[in-house]
Amino acid sequence: MGKPDLKARSPWAALTDVNRVDITPLHEQSVQTTMTVPGSKSFTNRALIIAALADGTSELSGILRSDDSYWCIDALRKLGVPIEVNGDTVKVEGKGGQWPEKNAGLYIGAAGTIARFLPGALACAAGGTYKVEASKRMSERPVQPLMEALESLGAHIHYEQSEGYYPLTIDANGLTGGEVTISGKVSSQFISGLLIAGPYAKEELRINIPDYIVQHAYVKITLDLMNQFGVETVYNDDLTDMRVPVSKYKGKNMALEADASTASYFFALAAITNGRIRINNLSMDTNQPDIYMADIYEKMGCRVIRGEDYIEVEGVEQLQGGFTISMKEMSDQTLTLAAIAPFADGPITITDVEHIRHHESDRIKAICTELSKMGIQVEEFQDGLKVHPGTPKGTTLQSYDDHRVAMALSLIGTKVPGVSIDDPGCVSKTCPTFYELLEKTGVSVRFA
Numbered sequence: 002m003g004k005p006d007l008k009a010r011s012p013w014a015a016l017t018d019v020n021r022v023d024i025t026p027l028h029e030q031s032v033q034t035t036m037t038v039p040g041s042k043s044f045t046n047r048a049l050i051i052a053a054l055a056d057g058t059s060e061l062s063g064i065l066r067s068d069d070s071y072w073c074i075d076a077l078r079k080l081g082v083p084i085e086v087n088g089d090t091v092k093v094e095g096k097g098g099q100w101p102e103k104n105a106g107l108y109i110g111a112a113g114t115i116a117r118f119l120p121g122a123l124a125c126a127a128g129g130t131y132k133v134e135a136s137k138r139m140s141e142r143p144v145q146p147l148m149e150a151l152e153s154l155g156a157h158i159h160y161e162q163s164e165g166y167y168p169l170t171i172d173a174n175g176l177t178g179g180e181v182t183i184s185g186k187v188s189s190q191f192i193s194g195l196l197i198a199g200p201y202a203k204e205e206l207r208i209n210i211p212d213y214i215v216q217h218a219y220v221k222i223t224l225d226l227m228n229q230f231g232v233e234t235v236y237n238d239d240l241t242d243m244r245v246p247v248s249k250y251k252g253k254n255m256a257l258e259a260d261a262s263t264a265s266y267f268f269a270l271a272a273i274t275n276g277r278i279r280i281n282n283l284s285m286d287t288n289q290p291d292i293y294m295a296d297i298y299e300k301m302g303c304r305v306i307r308g309e310d311y312i313e314v315e316g317v318e319q320l321q322g323g324f325t326i327s328m329k330e331m332s333d334q335t336l337t338l339a340a341i342a343p344f345a346d347g348p349i350t351i352t353d354v355e356h357i358r359h360h361e362s363d364r365i366k367a368i369c370t371e372l373s374k375m376g377i378q379v380e381e382f383q384d385g386l387k388v389h390p391g392t393p394k395g396t397t398l399q400s401y402d403d404h405r406v407a408m409a410l411s412l413i414g415t416k417v418p419g420v421s422i423d424d425p426g427c428v429s430k431t432c433p434t435f436y437e438l439l440e441k442t443g444v445s446v447r448f449a
């Protein structure tokens with residue numbers, strides 16, 4: 002296990018000095034809570050970049066305060082965009098598609114959203130030289146298909162170390178527009194990155210996807226947000242053909258959605274502890290794909306109430322397994338499902354998620370290793386895994402500097418004694434308050 006990349010932890014991180022968290026199971030009492038979860042990472046970083054590109058000022062409320070959004074704000078400020086932060090509200094003074102700072106060095110931490118959304122936004126400006134550095138892991142994650150697409154639209158990109166990877170330098174000299182073909186098999190974020198820059202190209206941008214898009218809902222989130230900021234795109238149902246007109250975003254005040262991915266850990270907690278959790282700042286009325294974990298908890302025997310402005314999950318005595326499921330469309334939740342799978346009454350097989358081997362860690366390998374350490378029988382496939390029922394044995398687990406590994410494994414600690422997780426601070430990538438929220442549900446956590 003490599004050391005965590007602490008440089009990527011921002012001033013909004015928590016627990017950076019903490020080596021380990023010990024989690025105590027709930028025993029007799031079950032979780033019965035109503036709560037709210039922080040803002041969506043996906044909405045926050047899209048809205049920040051679009052607001053910075055816009056004409057006029059935007060006030061965004063309900064932003065996520067985490068490493069990923071901190072580094073996004075930091076990069077935009079270094080580009081000369083005035084951003085005022087007040088709690089979870091930000092005011093962004095848009096610069097109309099040009100960056101006031103013509104020469105800047107940017108650091109984007111471990112954020113896939115910035116790594117894939119910012120390059121197009123930089124390249125579409127009329128001038129400027131921008132060196133962009135990322136965390137160690139983000140510098141190993143793929144970006145080449147996006148960079149090649151941008152180069153085909155006239156962008157000048159220079160790799161500082163390895164061809165196709167961060168760090169890299171972008172010499173902004175505008176994007177031509179016209180037709181571009183890009184695969185959606187590795188990351189939907191490449192496509193969102195092209196779309197966000199699209200209105201500032203010299204001609205209409207037409208994006209063709211020759212295969213399919215992993216997690217296409219995130220592309221829909223991008224298209225909808227562009228529309229809300231005043232840019233009307235045209236696209237077909239499966240999002241394989243999209244057109245972006247030459248246009249400009251208009252500044253807008255907006256309340257951002259809460260994070261459905263974060264919510265899912267708490268629904269999972271209710272599911273495995275036969276408890277009940279209501280989250281009252283989320284509903285099914287969202288494009289965030291992870292909201293459909295509600296359907297999976299239901300399939301496993303939980304009771305789900307889909308309210309107009311809340312979602313509630315109530316667990317059962319015995320969760321049901323014995324199914325195979327493609328998690329392609331909500332692959333961030335692969336780890337959550339894998340972590341609760343041992344508590345089901347039959348094996349659960351997860352397929353179609355090979356791309357998560359390129360996320361914050363090789364997530365398939367990480368979860369198989371850690372579940373095996375606890376004595377759970379797991380079969381690892383190139384594109385997924387099969388988890389058999391069993392009682393995990395408590396031990397010290399690794400988080401692989403991956404927020405979702407830490408959050409998913411923490412769930413197991415609420416059920417069985419002796420679970421400790423190294424470097425729990427990695428949750429700050431998307432949810433620095435995760436352990437605080439967990440404690441509020443009644444789970445006891447101790448930091449060492």
Ligand SMILES: O=C(O)C1=C[C@@H](OP(=O)(O)O)[C@@H](O)[C@H](O)C1
Pocket residue numbers: 042043044113114187188189190193215216219220332333356
């Ligand atoms: O666009 C987004 O906000 C995201 C897209 C997805 O990435 P990939 O399409 O790269 O899997 C998802 O995993 C990530 O957490 C957020």
Ligand SMILES: C=C(OP(=O)(O)O)C(=O)O
Pocket residue numbers: 111112113114333360361405431
């Ligand atoms: C894959 C993830 O993040 P990123 O935005 O860095 O791709 C994630 O949050 O699970």
